[in-house]
Amino acid sequence: MRDVAIIGTGMMKWGELWEKSLRDLAVEAALLCFEDAGTDRIDAMTVGSMSSGLFNGQEHLASLVPDYLGRPLTPSIRVESACASGGLAVRTAFVEVASGMADYVLAVGVEKMNDVSGDVATYALATAADQDNEAFHGVTFPGLYAMIARAHMEKYGTTRDQLAEVAVKNHRNGSLNPKAQFPMAITRDTVLNSQLIADPLRLFDCSPVTDGAAAVLLTTVEEAKKLNKQPLVVITGVGHATDTIALSQRKDLTKLEAVQAAAQRALQMAGKTIKDMNFAEVHDCFTIAEICAMEAMGVVEPGQGGPATIDGMTALDGAFPINPSGGLKSKGHPVGATGVAQICECVSQLRGTSDKRQIKNARAAITQNMGGSGGSSVSHVLEIR
Amino acid sequence: MQVPKHWRQIPQRYRMEATKCKKCQFISFPARLVCPECGSKEFDTINLSGNGKIDTYTIIRTAPEGFTDQAPYALGIVELDEGVKVMGQITDCEPDNLKIGDRVVSKFRRMNEEGKTGMIMYSYKFVPDVGI
Amino acid sequence: MVGIVGYGTQIPRYRIAVEEIAKVWGADAPAFKKGLGLNEKSVPAPDEDCATLAVNAARNAMKRAEIDPQEIGAVYVGSESHPYAVKPTGTIVSEALGACPYVHTADLEFACKAGTEGMFIALHLVKSGVVKYAMGIGADTSQGAPGDALEYSAAAGAAAFIMGSDNVIAELVDTHCYMTDTPDFWRREHAHYPEHGGRFTGEPAYFRHVRGATTAMLEKLNLKPEDLDYVVFHQPNGKFPTTVAKQLGFKEEQYKHGLVTPFLGNTYSGSSPVGLAATLDEAKPGETILVCSYGSGSGSDAFVFKATDKLPGVLDKAPLVKKQLNENKYYLEYGAYAKFRRKILKPE
Numbered sequence: 001m002r003d004v005a006i007i008g009t010g011m012m013k014w015g016e017l018w019e020k021s022l023r024d025l026a027v028e029a030a031l032l033c034f035e036d037a038g039t040d041r042i043d044a045m046t047v048g049s050m051s052s053g054l055f056n057g058q059e060h061l062a063s064l065v066p067d068y069l070g071r072p073l074t075p076s077i078r079v080e081s082a083c084a085s086g087g088l089a090v091r092t093a094f095v096e097v098a099s100g101m102a103d104y105v106l107a108v109g110v111e112k113m114n115d116v117s118g119d120v121a122t123y124a125l126a127t128a129a130d131q132d133n134e135a136f137h138g139v140t141f142p143g144l145y146a147m148i149a150r151a152h153m154e155k156y157g158t159t160r161d162q163l164a165e166v167a168v169k170n171h172r173n174g175s176l177n178p179k180a181q182f183p184m185a186i187t188r189d190t191v192l193n194s195q196l197i198a199d200p201l202r203l204f205d206c207s208p209v210t211d212g213a214a215a216v217l218l219t220t221v222e223e224a225k226k227l228n229k230q231p232l233v234v235i236t237g238v239g240h241a242t243d244t245i246a247l248s249q250r251k252d253l254t255k256l257e258a259v260q261a262a263a264q265r266a267l268q269m270a271g272k273t274i275k276d277m278n279f280a281e282v283h284d285c286f287t288i289a290e291i292c293a294m295e296a297m298g299v300v301e302p303g304q305g306g307p308a309t310i311d312g313m314t315a316l317d318g319a320f321p322i323n324p325s326g327g328l329k330s331k332g333h334p335v336g337a338t339g340v341a342q343i344c345e346c347v348s349q350l351r352g353t354s355d356k357r358q359i360k361n362a363r364a365a366i367t368q369n370m371g372g373s374g375g376s377s378v379s380h381v382l383e384i385r
Numbered sequence: 386m387q388v389p390k391h392w393r394q395i396p397q398r399y400r401m402e403a404t405k406c407k408k409c410q411f412i413s414f415p416a417r418l419v420c421p422e423c424g425s426k427e428f429d430t431i432n433l434s435g436n437g438k439i440d441t442y443t444i445i446r447t448a449p450e451g452f453t454d455q456a457p458y459a460l461g462i463v464e465l466d467e468g469v470k471v472m473g474q475i476t477d478c479e480p481d482n483l484k485i486g487d488r489v490v491s492k493f494r495r496m497n498e499e500g501k502t503g504m505i506m507y508s509y510k511f512v513p514d515v516g517i
Numbered sequence: 518m519v520g521i522v523g524y525g526t527q528i529p530r531y532r533i534a535v536e537e538i539a540k541v542w543g544a545d546a547p548a549f550k551k552g553l554g555l556n557e558k559s560v561p562a563p564d565e566d567c568a569t570l571a572v573n574a575a576r577n578a579m580k581r582a583e584i585d586p587q588e589i590g591a592v593y594v595g596s597e598s599h600p601y602a603v604k605p606t607g608t609i610v611s612e613a614l615g616a617c618p619y620v621h622t623a624d625l626e627f628a629c630k631a632g633t634e635g636m637f638i639a640l641h642l643v644k645s646g647v648v649k650y651a652m653g654i655g656a657d658t659s660q661g662a663p664g665d666a667l668e669y670s671a672a673a674g675a676a677a678f679i680m681g682s683d684n685v686i687a688e689l690v691d692t693h694c695y696m697t698d699t700p701d702f703w704r705r706e707h708a709h710y711p712e713h714g715g716r717f718t719g720e721p722a723y724f725r726h727v728r729g730a731t732t733a734m735l736e737k738l739n740l741k742p743e744d745l746d747y748v749v750f751h752q753p754n755g756k757f758p759t760t761v762a763k764q765l766g767f768k769e770e771q772y773k774h775g776l777v778t779p780f781l782g783n784t785y786s787g788s789s790p791v792g793l794a795a796t797l798d799e800a801k802p803g804e805t806i807l808v809c810s811y812g813s814g815s816g817s818d819a820f821v822f823k824a825t826d827k828l829p830g831v832l833d834k835a836p837l838v839k840k841q842l843n844e845n846k847y848y849l850e851y852g853a854y855a856k857f858r859r860k861i862l863k864p865e
Binding site: 395399400432454455474476477479492493494495496505507510515516517 | 530562563564565566568569572573576600601609612613615836840841844845847863
């Protein structure tokens with residue numbers, strides 16, 4: 001396998017982007033990426049999108065995106081794994097480069113969620129769940145994570161305040177991120193007094209509905225050196241795992257097995273442990289998700305995610321910052337784009353270009369991008385070389 | 386209109402029909418073609434009791450399309466006495482008074498309908514076990 | 518010996534008091550309560566309907582009968598609020614019980630007597646030897662028009678009876694009936710609520726047919742009212758059954774167990790069947806029960822049953838009627854009731 005580097009990233013400010021269509025967003029992110037890379041050469045591309053079919057009535061993004069990017073005949077794959085679509089689009093691009101199949105591969109993640117009404121968006125998101133055994137009974141994603149939260153609170157004594165602190169911390173970080181959808185700090189009271197969505201989760205425990213796209217350009221380390229890319233950011237580990245799609249079929253409701261396995265595989269490939277990582281970008285689709293993810297990844301012991309968050313361990317200036325970008329909560333969550341944006345943030349931090357939210361001595365990072373209620377998860381380890 | 390899909394689910398929804406692995410006795414609900422524990426492909430068909438306790442639950446207040454008139458409603462994962470975990474709505478209860486560990490039994494209830502003129506879907510739901 | 522081998526009921530937990538309805542429409546609640554013998558009625562939850570009540574009642578009956586559902590040869594569901602105008606409720610019940618596919622199934626409709634007519638057919642089917650077990654179910658979630666007198670009584674409930682000739686808990690002594698074409702109450706296709714003839718629903722309708730069937734039943738068996746231990750009449754309110762009892766010569770001790778309407782409302786096709794179930798809950802071996810239903814349009818089915826020594830042994834296997842009637846109740850205000858009953862709807 002060849003070593004793979006990330007030579008460019010691109011994303012626009014996320015939000016309710018009424019004037020931009022699905023294809024506009026994908027193209028814009030790609031163009032920003034080329035500008036950052038200093039080259040627009042691509043041999044192939046991957047497109048991550050959870051459900052352009054349900055949100056926009058548009059499938060066949062594999063054809064649409066290279067077409068509107070002005071790249072006829074380019075090999076292109078649409079990758080889907082619910083909210084892990086973006087992360088898997090990056091992994092698929094990595095495999096193409098690492099295997100020698102292609103030298104320059106663009107991974108684009110895109111989702112345009114605001115063209116449909118709220119309850120249709122909720123329905124579309126719920127297709128990540130088991131249709132016959134979960135969605136049929138009227139479950140929503142907040143509902144699934146609320147059930148995880150309640151089980152976690154019952155088993156470990158995790159509190160409402162601890163969950164709220166995840167959102168507070170992520171908003172504090174997001175307020176320093178010019179690309180974030182909601183770049184404003186909030187207080188714990190904001191979270192605790194917000195509207196109940198699915199007990200015990202409230203509006204501010206939930207990531208928003210967002211339009212947005214992000215893109216990264218991968219090539220071999222050899223090519224990257226030719227382009228004189230400094231500092232050189234290399235993907236040293238990729239890990240991927242799946243778990244039962246239905247929450248009721250999990251052995252332990254509080255444990256995200258796919259997250260654990262994917263992170264372990266990525267770290268093993270990189271020849272590193274979680275302690276060697278300086279920070280992480282994780283999938284905080286709901287506040288409880290960040291807590292469960294950090295436990296599954298081994299950042300803390302099971303059950304300690306809540307206390308660690310309250311203690312400030314995962315703050316920007318903490319021992320192990322999580323979601324310096326603001327996470328899904330503050331940055332936004334255009335489903336298929338999220339996994340790619342996590343890579344963008346890690347690259348920015350590792351290059352030292354994160355400005356007001358820069359983590360000191362950022363040399364190694366791990367991402368965690370998850371689908372559904374933990375039915376799939378993919379992790380990438382990025383390091384400076 | 387998803388008539389065939391709803392019809393196919395009748396044994397599961399009306400009778401809680403499950404498959405029990407002939408080799409390792411693991412019960413799968415819903416029915417499967419491959420046992421997730423031992424990989425065997427031979428099963429006996431059984432009907433679950435519907436009796437169990439609440440493992441976890443939530444109260445859905447922002448409902449998906451098709452369920453908006455029903456909100457707020459309680460939805461949970463119930464661990465049946467057979468050891469199988471099943472997701473279902475918890476009805477005939479005051480959702481705020483539910484607790485993990487509460488005993489429930491299953492009842493046949495109307496789940497949804499495809500508009501005013503479309504098909505009506507029925508399924509099991511759970512109710513607090515009060516002997517009624 | 519042919520008769521009932523299992524029985525069960527299902528009553529929703531929600532209730533609305535007469536005062537609550539009267540408050541909205543400006544009616545005189547105490548007068549209604551006294552005049553009609555009604556206090557409160559059951560309200561089906563939004564996720565209950567005739568089919569769900571029928572299935573849950575039938576499952577309770579199966580708990581008492583303890584038979585293999587594949588041995589059920591017929592299932593009849595009587596209602597005036599079947600979930601579909603065309604598509605049987607009976608097959609939903611048969612599938613839910615696991616009786617399919619070799620089970621004769623039919624949906625019946627005859628206002629409030631659709632339940633007993635299913636029971637009538639089931640009994641005689643078993644008696645003729647065509648099937649081993651047959652079920653007759655009365656289940657309804659009927660509606661009364663807002664502000665109409667019937668709104669105070671139209672309630673929801675179901676009772677299911679499994680008929681057979683093994684382990685009979687209440688032996689069928691005999692049946693009779695009385696039918697005429699008397700249009701006292703009806704609902705045209707596409708009409709949401711029924712219409713009725715006001716006072717015409719009394720003497721020419723209910724009373725004539727109930728007296729007609731009961732009198733014929735007693736004559737056929739050469740019995741007098743005092744020879745029966747219990748009597749259950751169709752009970753659209755608390756007044757009609759007590760009045761007809763008096764007219765026929767029956768006493769309060771005979772009808773008191775089966776008179777459930779004052780705190781349940783009129784469960785239409787479930788009315789006398791639930792009354793019969795409530796009576797079976799109290800009857801001792803050897804005691805006799807006369808049941809006379811009434812369905813507008815009009816007709817009455819009459820039965821005489823005799824409790825056997827197997828009855829006490831099955832009581833604990835399923836919830837008693839008084840438990841479903843008195844426990845776990847939840848009172849609604851008119852607004853929630855109107856929403857549950859789809860009397861108010863969001864725009865399309």
